[in-house]
Amino acid sequence: MQAYGKSFAKVYNLMWTGFARQVAPFLLDFYAATQPGQENKPVLDLCCGTAHLAVCFLEKGYRVVGLDLSEHMLHHARENARQYIEAGKATFIQGDARNFKMDERFGLVVSMYDSLNHLEDEAALLNCFQCVYEVSEGYFIFDLNTRLGLRRWNNILVDDSDEEVLILNRGVFDEQSERAWLKISGFLRLPNGLYERFEETVFNTAFKMEKVKQALLEVGWKTVYFARLQDLKAPIEEPELEGRVFVVASKV
Ligand SMILES: C[S@@+](CC[C@H](N)C(=O)[O-])C[C@H]1O[C@@H](n2cnc3c(N)ncnc32)[C@H](O)[C@@H]1O
Known part of the structure; x- marks a missing residue:
């Protein structure tokens, strides 16, 4: 799920x-x-x-x-x-x-x-x-x-190009289970100027x-x-x- x-x-x-x-x-x-x-x-x-x-x-x-x-x-x-x-x-x-x-x-x-x-x-x-x-x-x-596309998930990517949001992607492709995992986390600026943390881990089946x-x-x-x-x-x-x-x- x-x-x-x-x-x-x-x-x-x-x-x-x-x-x-x-x-x-x-x-x-x-x-x-x-x-x-x-x-x-x-x-x-x-x-x-x-x-x-x-x-x-x-x-x-x-x-x-x-x-x-x-x-x-x-x-x-x-x-x-x-x-x-x-x-x-x-x-x-x-x-x-x-x-x-x-x-x-x-x-x-x-x-x-x-x-x-x-x-x-x-x-x-x-x-x-x-x-x-x-x-x-x-x-x-x-x-x-x-599978070729998911192998490219083997990566760490930081996106701080937008002042409103910071995104950190950590991905890994597991050849054995034929599944790629991506942990996406970061901070989003709220209207009051404070930052809210978010995090989601998703998988893709190859x-x-x-x-x-x-x-x-x-x-x-x-x-x-x-x-x-x-x-x-x-x-x-x-x-x-x-x-x-x-x-x-x-x-x-
Ligand atoms: C990468 S997003 C794509 C959303 C949208 N199709 C788009 O193009 O922006 C994947 C979406 O699939 C939904 N999802 C994942 N598993 C699902 C399932 N078994 N049944 C229905 N929706 C599912 C997630 O909640 C999420 O909204």
Whole structure:
């Protein structure tokens, strides 16, 4: 279980919004060119975090449901998407990506920023794929850190470039358990000038890309391929040579 805690959720909401902004234009372009996208079918943002990506889809007029394990992340998601919730265009629910059910059906399910690397093993990933399959009427796109990418976590990084926040990242990749751990800690300046300490330890599982593909096909997804963000329509042959890959699965 990796539901992000309260103080970390606050910092995440301020500091880790860049990835959502980076991926949004590519995901929006991809979806707009598909039939479910043209039919304006709703989008499910799995492990939605603070809803920065969800808001990009909402701004384009799609209905969005966000699901996350962390009530603290959802608190910020609901604040960030408040106007859309009030307009009935967005819903944010607490749930587990490994085991959820919904009545609503979605033209696109996305899960971004290595959220699915947070799952502990292949069985958990398979359960997640099954749950997504049940609610999907189209496409499922998620990104994964590869083994190559996770090896880069073997590092210590101090970011003091911002006066408001100091971030210390300590990462390690354990080849034996095929898991990378990252301890993120630091201080955030509060409006009263005092500093609040935050700390979160997360792990990413290094899934074998061939097994990921196999699991998706086993669940029933019709086509599955790996791609780079900049061209989500172009399959790549060697996903393990990338630091991060985007997995595109389709039911149609
Ligand atoms: C790296 S953050 C990514 C958030 C968001 N997708 C983004 O792009 O900013 C990972 C998110 O996954 C959530 N999470 C971790 N395990 C989960 C699970 N089993 N089910 C649902 N959410 C989970 C965490 O609470 C956190 O919000």
